[in-house]
Amino acid sequence: MTPVDRHHPEFRAAARHFDRHIGRRRFLTVTGAAAALAFSVGLPAAGSASAAELDGKRIADDPFTLGVASGDPLPGSVLLWTRLAPRPFEPDSGLPPERVSVFWELAHDERFTRIVRRGRATAHPEFQHTVHVEVDHLDSDRAYFYRFRAGDWISPVGRTRTAPAEHARPAGLKLAAVSCQAYHDGYFTAYRHLAEEDLDVVFHLGDYLYEYAVTATGGARAYTDRRLPAVFNRETLTLEDYRLRYALYKSDPDLRAAHAAHPFVVTWDDHETENNYAGDIPENDVPPEEFLLRRAAAYRAYWENQPLRAPQRPEGPDMRLYRRLRFGQLAQFDILDTRQYRSNQAYGDGWQVPGPESEDPARTMTGETQERWLLDGWRASRATWNVVPQQVVFSERRNVPTAAFKLSMDSWDGYPASRRRILDGAAAAGVDNLMVLTGDVHVGYGLDIKADFRDPASRTVGTEIVATSVSSGKDGSDRPANYGDLTAANPHLKFYNGRRGYVTVELGPDRARADFRTVAAVTTPGAPVTTAASLVTEAGNPGLTPA
Template sequence: MLPPHRPAPAVRIGALPRRGLFALGGAALAVALAPVTTRTAMAAAAPRSDPFTLGVASGDPLPDGVVLWTRLAPRPLEPLGGLPFAGYPVQWQIAADPAFRRVVRAGTATARAEYGHSVHVDVRGLRPGHDYYYRFRTGGHLSPTGRTRTAPAVSASPRALRFAVASCQAYTDGYFSAYRHLAAEDLDVVFFLGDYIYENAVTSVGGNRFDPALRLPDAFELPVDTLDLYRMRYALYRSDPDLQAAHAAFPWVLTWDDHEVQDNYAAGVPRFDIPARDFLVQRANAYRAYWENQPLRRPQQPSGAGMRLHRRLRFGDLAEAHVLDTRQYRSDQACGDGLRAGCADRDDPRRSVLGDAQRGWLLDGMNRSGTRWTILAQQMMMAECRYGGDPALLDMDKWDGYAADRRKVLATAARVPGTVVLTGDVHINYAADLRPDFGRPSAPAVAVELVGTSVSSGGNGTDSTPRLDQQRRDSPHLLFANAQRGYVRCTLTRSTLRADYRTLPFVNRPGAPITTRASFVSDRDRPGLSPA
């Protein structure tokens, strides 16, 4: 029996020692593109200090199972978390009660150096629709306790599904206070929709996160591109206590956007002028670090510069979530990327944001689902979003730049009642009705879109701006636009969707209160958002 739970100590980032990075020079391509070996170095002595500084997490709930995650890192901002290149046995338990008197599954996994000393346990044999508690132990050190929840049985008819939508958490832009409030919600699952980290150099930190007399290790002054640097960036973010609390409270379903690799990259095309071969090495490093640091199953483990992240999760006959990847397979942005007017290439049917294979997988899955609701958990705004001008400026990085793919998805949604698109990326709350032709505002909606703001990216934000007001005037399908920080809390019942936009007044200091800025509802059989 493991000893009683105790919380992990806080990580004082600025006080950590600085150390040189492992070089990823000439061997970088081999390290990044080769599959992880099946052999690790001999087990080393147990860590002397607490290795659970990055908390615990669970994800991708199934009716009979869930993924449990942790990563050993006694000195998290050093390469390999300050541990030698060795394997460590890690015991895990999952119980039906928080005191662990009724342990239902237990075992031992190995935190392997090749995986950054991360642990992914795919637990099966659990009961559908139940809460469970889990924890890890290694060398006498006990992790924090996490709570998770399995999905309902496939044949079940749940009365409701409660979830939150979050995205975009730039550590340097402010505190993650939204997560402290999110952790207190009554939810079944959290959908995180991209920009878990930001890859740019950290030369200053807003929000008074650090004592001005202290500084990050020198490595953080570099843009992220090597495996070590990506691992250390995840460690910086995961050291945040509010983020840890939200991970420990619910299972998460995650997908990425661009900043997990490089801003606005498209498949193998970098935003910046670097050789394509070098960018594939960077992408391989980024994908590997992403898998290491998230509660994902083995089928999502990357192979070189590729990683299959799109997948489906079902919640009884109430909802099926299609988790999409709009970065890895997309065509390069049209007309040179950015805001463009009159870009004919955006309508080219040969261009795709999903890629042919993923688009076929999605449309086939939508047609076959058979659930009351169909959720598309993805990264970029699908509704047309005008940025003023005559003709209007449209963002080529979003679905506006891939109009043919959007038409195909919305044509399918017109035949699939209850389609809900969940979106991140833009650091703005939007509530939108989705129509196959946005030029016909009188046409009925075929689906709805809930665009969530950022957790911290962009700083404090504002309730409204002239640009947002103009967007709403130019776009009757946009019912709400707000640029404060926070998340979206959603409830699906058998017949209705409710979305509550939860916002904070500031993120540049801790302790922000939260309020519900606006709420909207939509009927499954007559899609279209209206104020609650």
């Protein structure tokens, strides 16, 4: 990975500012310092706005090039998103630094003959002309259609839905889980198929974009009919870099189709900021103020470009992304952030022999506050299924079936005491049907979560469903090179496949079913989708078996 450019003018100026005025590394944990950081990288304080307003009729080109999205469904509320970008590959997106009035409509039907709500929102230049609209007082457990208008331009139509009421007992819920979509590794073919699935919600489990450079030919996409601008052929460091990279990713028609078809619930992993960072510790040896400036820019661009509600809006380099959603009495979703608060990886961030450093009981994957929030939420839960969408593999994965095995220090295996506290908390709360949804590793896994991974005969206490990547890792294969070692070393591993795609999960009162949907290739577009395997787990009887 290319190291951070310490000589970048923006970083040098900001570093001098903090060297003069703030003497401790953790200056960013206080509100005033976060505001100072925001000022230093050109991030407006919350509530600021441009005084000038642009007449929408002066927008000469389609501003809805990046599509529409919705997210975080509640029983009586939906969150709608769009971003105005007539020329998305330019730093200003083709708009002057003036605010724009954007009108929105929500309807029962796709032709908008039965409009339920309408209103006006403001797209501020300080937020790259993004719009986040929270529409309340809606019927629960119902599909809606939405669209935006700016001047004479009308956006594509999106479809979303609200969650069931708090005490409702829905007959079922179908979700999809996706992760890891490196633009330069291939086409987002999986998203085209995902858009055609009958789903209630999609969970994105991290690595929505990658910070690495993208060549003029789109990397593995190998474009012959176009060339990408040089602004993408560098690593993302600044707010402008991250905003442009989201524009590149959201220019993909298959990704836009998936967002328009289903509400998304998103959480990040590392590449939305930088590979394998841990809390305020960067991958490379750069001064902490430089990395936290970068983290602030990455977090800001993430919120701007995702369908997230107001409580998730960042302050400087801090953003509360963990949150809880409920779908009646059927399912509670506790969405985690395993990057922002974790201890630094032990023994580096690769595969290592576990030892005293990794097994230190003080180590944490979630941070104390988030851990307490999760366990308290389980104690209050009345849901049949308690589902944890998060980033890195939760279950143990030994790399070889011998005593000299290694574990991934970037996953929960590098934080076994933190995992133990989570499992003990689930047991104490009486969580019978624990399901962990995971991304990160560019393969599909079905895993039984064991009470004691050192003892294959120990009780199974939950299931883990790992979604493969959308494109990261290029085409992949049905049986990766380490298939034999990994399956022999981990008897709780019930399924392993290395193709690209996504996973769907149907939750019902009595059982859950996971279908691992894969495509044969992503380096060429248009591959069909197939089901590599289907696994089920019964309510009250955890453990995966073939469907």
